[in-house]
Amino acid sequence: xGQDYADTMAxxxxxxxxxxxxxxxxxxxxxxCDFKGGVVGEKVEITDRFSTMRxxxxxxxxxxxxxxxxxxERRFIHKQSSVSVHTAIDMDDQLATEIPLDSPLATNxxxxxxxxxxxxxxxxxxxxxxxxxxxxxxxxFLGANILAADWTxxxxxxxxRGLTLAKLRxxxxxxxxxxxxxxxxxxxxxxxxxxxxxxxAINEYISRDYNPDSQxxxxxxxxxxxxxxxxxxxxxxxxxxxxxxxMEFTNSEAxxxxxxxxxxxxxxxxxxxxxxxxxxxxxxLTIQTKRDIRSDLDGHPTQFSAYTNVRYSRRDxxxxxxxxxxxx
Numbered sequence: 001x002g003q004d005y006a007d008t009m010a011x012x013x014x015x016x017x018x019x020x021x022x023x024x025x026x027x028x029x030x031x032x033c034d035f036k037g038g039v040v041g042e043k044v045e046i047t048d049r050f051s052t053m054r055x056x057x058x059x060x061x062x063x064x065x066x067x068x069x070x071x072x073e074r075r076f077i078h079k080q081s082s083v084s085v086h087t088a089i090d091m092d093d094q095l096a097t098e099i100p101l102d103s104p105l106a107t108n109x110x111x112x113x114x115x116x117x118x119x120x121x122x123x124x125x126x127x128x129x130x131x132x133x134x135x136x137x138x139x140x141f142l143g144a145n146i147l148a149a150d151w152t153x154x155x156x157x158x159x160x161r162g163l164t165l166a167k168l169r170x171x172x173x174x175x176x177x178x179x180x181x182x183x184x185x186x187x188x189x190x191x192x193x194x195x196x197x198x199x200x201a202i203n204e205y206i207s208r209d210y211n212p213d214s215q216x217x218x219x220x221x222x223x224x225x226x227x228x229x230x231x232x233x234x235x236x237x238x239x240x241x242x243x244x245x246x247m248e249f250t251n252s253e254a255x256x257x258x259x260x261x262x263x264x265x266x267x268x269x270x271x272x273x274x275x276x277x278x279x280x281x282x283x284x285l286t287i288q289t290k291r292d293i294r295s296d297l298d299g300h301p302t303q304f305s306a307y308t309n310v311r312y313s314r315r316d317x318x319x320x321x322x323x324x325x326x327x328x
Contacts, residue, residue, distance in 0.1 A: 017106035018113070018289055018306055028114055029121040032188050032245070033279035034315060037286060043078045043135050046280040047315055075315060076135030077282045082309040083120070085112040088294060090301040109306050113287060115254050117310050122190075122249055122258030124312030125272045125279065125320065142317040145174065149268040149324040160268060160326030163191065163198035165205075167323050168240055171273050178318045185275040187242045190249055192269060195325060196236055205239050242273075268324045278319025285309035 029035075034046070056066055087109070129139040150156045153166030161167075175187060191199075199205050236244040250269055252259040262270055290305040314320050 017103055018110050019287060028117055029279075029312070030281060030283075033121075033274075033276050033281050033312065035281040035283070037283035039282045039284055041079070043076045043130075044282045045135070046075045046077055046282065046313065048074050073131050074133065074135070075280070075313070076130045076132075077124075077280065077311050077313045078130060078135065079284055079309070080120075080311055082285060082307045083113075083116045084305060084307045085109055085116070086303060086305045088297075088301040088303045090299045105304065109289075109304065113306055113308050117308060118247060119255045119258050120310050121279070121281065121312045122247075122255060122262065122272065124281070125274065125314065126258060126261040126270070126322075127313075129314040129317070139314070139317065141314075141320070141322070145317070145320060146270075146322040147171070147324060149266075149326040160266075162325045162327060163195040163271070163323070165202050167325075168242060171321050171323060172240055172242070174321065175275070175319075180275055180319060182241045185277060186238075188245055188274055188276070189242050189323070190245045190247050190272040191236070192246075192248050192250060192271075194269065194327065195271060196244075196246065198325070199236055199239070199244070264324060266326075268326045271323045271325055273321040273323060275319045278314065278316045279312060280315040281310060281312040283310045 087105070089105075126141065131137045131139055147167060147170055148156055149160040150158060151161070151164075151167055151170060152159075153164075153169070171187065171189075172182075175182070180187075235246060238244065247255075249255055249262045249272070250259050255262070264270055285308055288307045290303075290307075292303045292305070294301050294303050
């Protein structure tokens with residue numbers, strides 16, 4: 001009885017520590033899209049999307065009503081298998097291991113869960129979306145919203161470029177052409193270490209002559225007089241109305257599923273760009289932890305496990321973009 005109580009309390013302690021660390025780690029993609037948790041079922045309808053409706057001027061008194069007849073498109077997210085992370089601590093290690101809220105064990109498990117959920121977002125961004133009455137009709141990424149790596153700003157050539165000002169201008173222009181209002185929704189862009197390095201080579205990004213507000217870091221602290229724009233808090237600041245989201249999305253170890261499609265056939269990085277209403281996420285399980293004694297292994301080690309189940313999908317193809325980048 002006493003041992004059962006101790007095991008239960010240890011499991012609860014582990015679960016609370018992981019949940020605490022998930023809250024401490026910076027927000028994931030849940031805050032960057034249409035996201036809802038607590039869903040059930042094999043598939044979930046995320047929207048009935050209406051095509052653009054236009055108002056018409058009344059031509060006279062007591063005229064017949066002219067109805068708009070928009071197309072209606074129903075979108076779905078299909079449930080997938082949960083993802084999990086496991087680790088084991090043997091008897092000797094347990095004697096020297098505690099699990100307070102800030103323990104390395106809880107921190108690493110929480111980070112593994114967070115990265116796994118990011119991987120799911122990227123799979124939903126790059127992958128096939130589903131529509132139709134039963135959610136079985138496949139929808140591919142909109143080809144016109146993909147910019148090749150050799151874009152010069154006015155044409156394509158054979159030089160494969162990294163992230164440039166011309167590419168940022170293209171995505172802003174393309175978004176406005178598709179009626180995305182930057183005053184309502186901010187563009188979000190996933191960038192790797194390569195793109196961060198490219199940003200620091202763009203004069204308009206680093207110079208106060210072009211971007212005077214760039215001398216204030218994300219925590220509101222002014223930089224010193226000799227500083228250019230920066231990574232004061234270790235993160236790139238927003239630029240041209242674009243919020244940059246650092247992630248090593250081509251790392252196959254961190255992102256085993258999405259990294260396969262995060263590079264094109266030529267090896268160019270496919271940087272994801274979206275606005276929150278362009279993506280949806282649905283969550284079947286936030287976090288569930290388990291603590292078990294492995295009597296089948298010598299020393300009866302304790303196995304710690306965590307599970308999560310979340311899935312993302314494009315909600316509107318016109319609000320998702322890809323900027324392809326080579327090595328500058």
